[in-house]
Amino acid sequence: MxxxxxxxxxxWCASCGGCEETxxxxxAAILDVADAVxxxxxxxxxxxxxxxxEALKDGDIAVSFINGAIRTNEQAHISKLLRQKSGxxxxxxxxxxxxxxxxxxxLTSREEIFRTSFHESPTVVNASGTVPQEDSLADGxxxxxxxxxxxxxTLDQWIDVDYYIPGCPPPPALVLSAVTAILEGKLPEKGSVxxxxxxxCDTCPRRKTKSENTKITKIHRPHEIIADPEICFLExxxxxxxxxxxxxxxxxxxxxxxxxTGCFGPPPGVIDQGAKLxxxxxxxxxxxxxxxxxxxxxxxxxxxxxxxxxxxxxxxLGCRIHKKAAMPADGRMDREAA
Amino acid sequence: xxxxxxxxITRLEGHGKINIFLDDDGNVQKxxxxxxxxxxxEAFAIGRPAEDMPQITSRICGVCPTAHHMAATKALxxxxxxTPPPAAKAIRELVNCAFMTEDHALHFYFLGGxxxxxxxxxxxxxxxxxxxxxxxxxxxxxxxxxxxxxxxDLMALCAGKPIHPVFGLPGGVAKAIPxxxxxxxxxxxxxxxxFAQFSLDLFRKIVLGNKDLLELVTGDIYYNETNYMGxxxxxxxxxxxxxxxxxxxxxxxxxxxxxxxxxxxxxxxxVEEWTYxxxxxxxxxxxxxxxxxxxxxxxxxxxxxxxxxxxGMATPLAQxxxxxxxxxxxxxxxxxxxxxxxxxxxxxxxxAERITELADLPELTSPxxxxxxxxxxxxxxxxxxxxxxxxxHHYKSDERGVLTGCNLIVAxxxxxxxxxxxxxxAAKKLIKNGNVNEGLLNMVxxxxxxxDPCLSCATHALPGEMPLAVEIIDSKGVxxxxxxxx
Ligand code: SF4
Ligand code: SF4
Ligand code: SF4
Numbered sequence: 001m002x003x004x005x006x007x008x009x010x011x012w013c014a015s016c017g018g019c020e021e022t023x024x025x026x027x028a029a030i031l032d033v034a035d036a037v038x039x040x041x042x043x044x045x046x047x048x049x050x051x052x053x054e055a056l057k058d059g060d061i062a063v064s065f066i067n068g069a070i071r072t073n074e075q076a077h078i079s080k081l082l083r084q085k086s087g088x089x090x091x092x093x094x095x096x097x098x099x100x101x102x103x104x105x106x107l108t109s110r111e112e113i114f115r116t117s118f119h120e121s122p123t124v125v126n127a128s129g130t131v132p133q134e135d136s137l138a139d140g141x142x143x144x145x146x147x148x149x150x151x152x153x154t155l156d157q158w159i160d161v162d163y164y165i166p167g168c169p170p171p172p173a174l175v176l177s178a179v180t181a182i183l184e185g186k187l188p189e190k191g192s193v194x195x196x197x198x199x200x201c202d203t204c205p206r207r208k209t210k211s212e213n214t215k216i217t218k219i220h221r222p223h224e225i226i227a228d229p230e231i232c233f234l235e236x237x238x239x240x241x242x243x244x245x246x247x248x249x250x251x252x253x254x255x256x257x258x259x260x261t262g263c264f265g266p267p268p269g270v271i272d273q274g275a276k277l278x279x280x281x282x283x284x285x286x287x288x289x290x291x292x293x294x295x296x297x298x299x300x301x302x303x304x305x306x307x308x309x310x311x312x313x314x315x316x317l318g319c320r321i322h323k324k325a326a327m328p329a330d331g332r333m334d335r336e337a338a
Numbered sequence: 339x340x341x342x343x344x345x346x347i348t349r350l351e352g353h354g355k356i357n358i359f360l361d362d363d364g365n366v367q368k369x370x371x372x373x374x375x376x377x378x379x380e381a382f383a384i385g386r387p388a389e390d391m392p393q394i395t396s397r398i399c400g401v402c403p404t405a406h407h408m409a410a411t412k413a414l415x416x417x418x419x420x421t422p423p424p425a426a427k428a429i430r431e432l433v434n435c436a437f438m439t440e441d442h443a444l445h446f447y448f449l450g451g452x453x454x455x456x457x458x459x460x461x462x463x464x465x466x467x468x469x470x471x472x473x474x475x476x477x478x479x480x481x482x483x484x485x486x487x488x489x490x491d492l493m494a495l496c497a498g499k500p501i502h503p504v505f506g507l508p509g510g511v512a513k514a515i516p517x518x519x520x521x522x523x524x525x526x527x528x529x530x531x532x533f534a535q536f537s538l539d540l541f542r543k544i545v546l547g548n549k550d551l552l553e554l555v556t557g558d559i560y561y562n563e564t565n566y567m568g569x570x571x572x573x574x575x576x577x578x579x580x581x582x583x584x585x586x587x588x589x590x591x592x593x594x595x596x597x598x599x600x601x602x603x604x605x606x607x608x609v610e611e612w613t614y615x616x617x618x619x620x621x622x623x624x625x626x627x628x629x630x631x632x633x634x635x636x637x638x639x640x641x642x643x644x645x646x647x648x649x650g651m652a653t654p655l656a657q658x659x660x661x662x663x664x665x666x667x668x669x670x671x672x673x674x675x676x677x678x679x680x681x682x683x684x685x686x687x688x689x690a691e692r693i694t695e696l697a698d699l700p701e702l703t704s705p706x707x708x709x710x711x712x713x714x715x716x717x718x719x720x721x722x723x724x725x726x727x728x729x730x731h732h733y734k735s736d737e738r739g740v741l742t743g744c745n746l747i748v749a750x751x752x753x754x755x756x757x758x759x760x761x762x763x764a765a766k767k768l769i770k771n772g773n774v775n776e777g778l779l780n781m782v783x784x785x786x787x788x789x790d791p792c793l794s795c796a797t798h799a800l801p802g803e804m805p806l807a808v809e810i811i812d813s814k815g816v817x818x819x820x821x822x823x824x
Contacts, residue, residue, distance in 0.1 A: 018400020018501045024444070025500065027487050101397035104382045113378035117616075118609050121380065121745045122732070124616065125606045125625065136611035138370050141359045143612045169400060169501050221739075223389045223418075223507045226708050256498020256505055257513040261393065301387045301740055 005038040006062035006183070009053075010092075011082055013075035014102050014152065015068025019093040022169040029176055036183055037062075053078070056085045063182055065165075067092040069102050069313065070153040083159040088182065090194075092175075094168040096155040097193075098265045098273075099313030101168065103152045106312045107304055110150045154314045164193045167249055168263035168310060174248055195248035199267040200260055203247040206232045215286035219299040222259060233259040234284060239306060244276035261309050272316050274307035281307075356782065358765050364772025369765040370612065371758045371786065383744035388417055388715060388735050391744075392506040395731065398748065403502045404437035404493070405724030405749070408579070409731040411506030416599070417718025417733055420509035420711060425704035429511050431579045432523070432696045433496050433503065434722065435689040438578055439530050440489040441725045442641075442686040446537060447482050450679050450788065454545050458554065458781050474540065485533045488526050495519065510708035517703040527694035531655070534687035538659060541683055546666070556667065559767045560675040560785055562630040562759050563588040565620060565637035567752065568644035569723050570595075576648035578689065578723040584647045585620065588632055590671040594620070598721040601730055605747065608755075617755040618747055628759050636759070639727025639752035641681035646671035651684070653691035659684045675760050678788040682725075715739040724749040760785040 012020060026033065040061060064086040070076050083089055094100040105113065118124060118131045134147050155161055165178050178194040181187055188194075201207055210232035220237045227233065233240035233254075241262035242254075253260050266273035281300075287293035300306060308315045361367045379398055386394060392410040396403035408430060415422060422430070445451075447470060452460075456469045471479040490500040496515060497503035505512045515523075545551045554560070565588060569581040583601065585594040594604055607616040608625045619625050623635030630636065637643075651657040663680055664670050696702060715738075720731045727749035734743035750757075764785035 016397045016400035016403070018397070018403060021400050021501055025490060027483050101394055102378075104386075104394070105378045107385070108378065108381045113381040116381040116384075116744075117378065121607065122602045122743075123605055123607045123618070123745060123747065124609065125621075126609045130609045130611055132609075132614050133611045138357075138610070138612040139368050141357075141368065143357055143370070148614070168397070221387060221389055222512075223414075223509065224710070226710070227512075229513070252494070252499045253504045256503075258498060258504040301738065302385060302390075305386045305390065 005036065007040045007056075007060060008037040009040055009061045009064040009082060009086065011064060011066045011078060013066065013068030013079065013096065013155070014071040015093075015095060016102075018169040019067035019095075022172055022175060025172045026176060027172075029172075033176075033179060053081050053085055058084055059087050061086040063088040063090060065090045065092040066155055067096050067169075069095040069099055070155060070158050071102070071105075071149055071151075073147045073149070076153075076158050079155060079159050088162045089155075089159065090163045090165060090178070090182075091155040091161045092165050093170055094166060094263050094265060094310045097164045097166050097314075098311040099152055099154050099315075100310050103154075103310070103313040104305060106151050106317075110148065152313050157313070162190050163187070164265075166193055166195050166246055166264040170195075171249055171252070173250070193246065193265070193268075195246055195264065197268050198247045200242040200245045200247045200249075200251065200254075200264070204232075204242055204251050204254055206230065206254060209235060211235065214284050216284050216296075217286045219296065221301070227257055227259075229257045234281070239281060239300065241273075241277055241307075241309075243280040244270055244273050262307075263310050265311060273311050274304070274315050274317070277307040278303070356761055356786075358769065358782070360769075360772060364770075366762075366766045366769050369758075369762040369782070371754070371761050380744045380746055383733070383741050386741050388414055388718075388733060388739040388741055389508060391731070391733060391741070393502065393504060395746070396502045398746070400501055402437075402441065402724045402726065402729075402749070404433060404497070405722055405729050406731070407497075407503045407506050408434055409720040409722045409724075409729045411508070411720065412580075412598075412722065413718040413720030413731040413733050414506070414508035415718070416720060417715050417735060418508040418739065419713030419715075420709050422510045423704070423706045423709055424701040425514065426510040426707045426709075428696055428699050428702045429496055429515060429707065430506070432515075432693065432702070433493055433505070434579050435692045435696065436489045436492045436496075438689040438725055439534070439686050439693070440486045440493075442682050442689070443482060443486060443533070443537070445725070446541075446679065446683060446686070447479075450682075453780070453784050454541075454551055454679065457551070458784060473544075478536075481533065481536075485530060489530070492523065492526060507708065509710060509712065512707075514705045514707045515703050520697065520703060523702075524694065524697040527690065527697045530690035530693055531687065534683065534690045535655070538683050538687060541680060545680075555676045555680075556674055559764050559781070560760065560788065561673055562638075562675065562756060562763065563632070563673045564630050564634050564756055565593060566643035566646040566671060567637045567639050567728050568647035569721065569728065570648050571652060573652075574649040575652040576644050576650075576685075576688065577652070578644075578685070578692075580722075583721060583728065585637060586647050586671060588630070588634060588671070588673070590646065590669075594622075598719045598730070601719060601721065601732070601747075602745075605730075607747070607751075613754075615751055615754045617758075618752055619755065628755055628762070630756075630759055636755045637752070638756045639749055640678055640725075641685050642672060642675070642678040643727065644723060645681045645684065651688050653688050653695070655691055656684055656688035659687060675785065675788045726750050727752045757786050760788075 064082040066079055066089060091097045095102055114131050119126060135144055174195060214235055216237045218237050222238055227236055227238060238259050240259035242260045244266060245260055245262045246264040246267045249264055262273060270276045285293050285296040287296050304317060308317060356369060356371055358369045359367045379395060392407045395406045395410045398406050452470055455473050493500040497505040565585055567583060567585050569577050570584045571577040571581045583596050584592060587593040596604055604621055605618050606621040607618045609616055619635040620637060626635050645660060651660045715735045717734045722729055729749045730747040732745040733741055735741050761782060764782045768781055
């Protein structure tokens with residue numbers, strides 16, 4: 001009898017497609033993966049009736065990799081369905097893991113997004129004040145759009161997640177080692193992030209130039225000075241998220257002579273990456289008085305977007321719903337209950 | 339009334355959905371293309387430091403992050419009133435060309451190609467990259483993977499990350515290219531040119547040499563007369579990185595030529611209730627709905643549009659191919675949507691030739707890659723040609739360079755109205771008296787695939803998987819027929 005290959009699913013929620021592209025960047029290795037598994041859905045993409053997934057038995061899919069954040073009722077619904085049908089669910093990439101860049105939308109509101117996009121944009125001509133509706137008529141014919149929520153959520157705010165692969169996007173090598181670990185059943189404890197446990201600073205090629213008692217007197221924005229390609233960014237007064245970011249990316253930004261913006265999320269033991277960064281960086285301020293410290297702090301133009309670049313929905317700032325909030329059958333979020 | 343929903347449509351980047359509405363006789367009353375998603379970048383960009391935009395906006399699309407990164411970086415040059423040194427310009431254009439070639443190659447071999455190489459009504463389980471490999475041979479597939487890998491490595495070298503690059507700064511780039519890399523880049527350029535020529539030969543053999551396919555490409559199912567938009571250089575030749583925006587009318591006559599900064603004077607956008615995507619059109623014509631022909635206010639972007647807009651190509655081999663295309667169609671402009679696949683390969687060749695030219699430039703390896711001579715930031719526009727068409731980033735900021743406004747017209751949005759029209763026309767021509775089958779539906783999908791849908795392609799890299807559901811639903815919402823493509 002032929003041994004059944006494990007079924008694997010890929011699905012994207014509010015995603016940019018980079019997480020899928022990084023899988024293509026496995027290049028030749030992708031063929032080995034394809035040999036070892038039976039890919040049942042990729043991208044599952046959106047199927048309004050969801051019958052492909054619904055037709056499967058519960059737990060039939062060995063592992064579902066889900067990337068992108070959750071913003072519409074439809075994305076929440078499909079993730080729930082995949083959870084039900086899968087043995088393991090892996091949150092793939094920083095959007096699914098911690099909210100990612102689309103999560104910055106939580107610093108504004110749904111209303112603001114609609115106003116900017118459909119009313120105030122300098123190119124929009126919209127005298128009638130039209131905005132997209134969940135239910136509408138296109139030339140008299142009824143059509144539906146998924147509901148666009150007030151906030152962006154991480155995957156584990158909706159469903160139980162077994163593992164996380166960090167990064168925006170996760171680099172191919174990390175994906176390959178995570179997939180291999182899953183196929184071989186060599187998995188760490190549930191809830192683990194499948195990436196090295198060190199902070200980026202510990203593996204950074206510039207770490208030797210980072211001194212114990214750095215003091216910075218001025219914060220420079222990356223374009224304001226020409227950064228020395230050998231010296232630690234923080235030493236040069238450029239904010240680098242290395243102290244509170246997990247390693248495993250290969251320090252690609254640093255090697256491109258740009259500071260880390262934190263896409264791998266917090267290292268182990270850190271609950272709020274942004275808060276940790278704020279404390280790490282403010283401890284470097286060369287300030288004797290509170291006023292001097294405040295003056296330094298004001299030099300950070302956009303603290304929320306800088307320190308929580310990829311984590312707003314999962315941070316303390318975040319997103320107001322509770323983890324795995326009850327969701328009504330139609331997938332609409334009950335804001336009061338939440 | 340019956341409704342056919344094609345959802346998900348496949349080999350497409352991002353999320354999309356086609357609705358086909360039939361009348362009582364089973365003929366197509368209307369087909370629409372919906373984009374069921376919105377992420378709100380324009381709103382949440384506000385309050386962010388301008389210099390973060392190249393990295394933030396690259397997350398709009400992970401398939402063309404480089405194009406967003408580039409448009410954003412150019413918008414920053416404009417916003418900070420700074421001119422990057424020649425080396426920085428060369429490095430940026432090199433990355434752009436590397437990106438363009440690998441992305442166009444991905445589309446030809448993985449996405450659009452299978453429809454041609456295997457034929458539009460080949461069984462779906464064959465109509466994918468593996469099917470292509472079966473026809474063209476394993477060795478060529480290896481070549482595609484190899485050239486793509488080398489181009490992505492070049493992007494990583496210059497830009498830090500191949501997906502979501504980190505090198506663009508106002509007035510320059512973050513990292514210089516060491517002289518020691520030059521010979522490798524030159525070699526890669528030459529190999530990419532060969533690869534492009536090979537791909538064009540393949541296209542000619544497979545498509546132009548096949549009567550049925552040629553008819554499909556030159557026939558009237560995939561045909562819409564619209565305006566076209568694209569960047570041109572000072573001699574009106576195609577340019578993917580820089581230049582003025584030129585618009586030609588459906589007769590091929592120049593209608594507009596403007597500086598990026600003036601884009602909002604000429605482009606306006608229309609909002610509909612049934613989709614989150616907006617529909618751009620030419621302001622001087624006004625919104626006239628989804629109509630083509632001489633009075634159309636709609637414009638199209640992407641490879642064919644760029645060729646239609648340009649008087650020629652700036653590199654010799656691509657110029658010869660350009661002439662060949664217009665000879666085949668008997669003149670300019672070409673309104674046949676499927677000719678995009680051919681135009682895409684001509685651009686691939688152009689970008690490859692540009693890599694060889696840039697690789698020889700003495701300034702490419704100069705360490706002088708930054709200009710810090712900024713003015714007071716206020717407003718900036720950056721326009722580049724993304725693989726899928728003209729891409730516009732427009733920012734406003736306070737004097738600290740913190741954004742107060744952001745407007746983005748992304749490439750696929752430029753084509754959104756035309757995609758609706760193309761699908762509508764193809765559906766009307768192909769579906770009669772309620773008769774729908776998988777092959778016909780794929781041909782409807784080909785109408786949007788020509789515009790270079792993208793990533794779901796990955797589906798096609800693997801055996802037998804192409805999730806597509808088509809449901810025929812009566813007016814009460816009851817499913818009366820279901821077609822499945824697995
Ligand atoms: S994690 Fe990054 S690459 Fe992945 S979907 Fe989100 S923005 Fe795109
Ligand atoms: S702060 Fe940044 S540059 Fe400095 S050692 Fe850490 S990761 Fe490297
Ligand atoms: S250096 Fe930081 S931002 Fe860059 S890839 Fe690594 S973790 Fe992500």
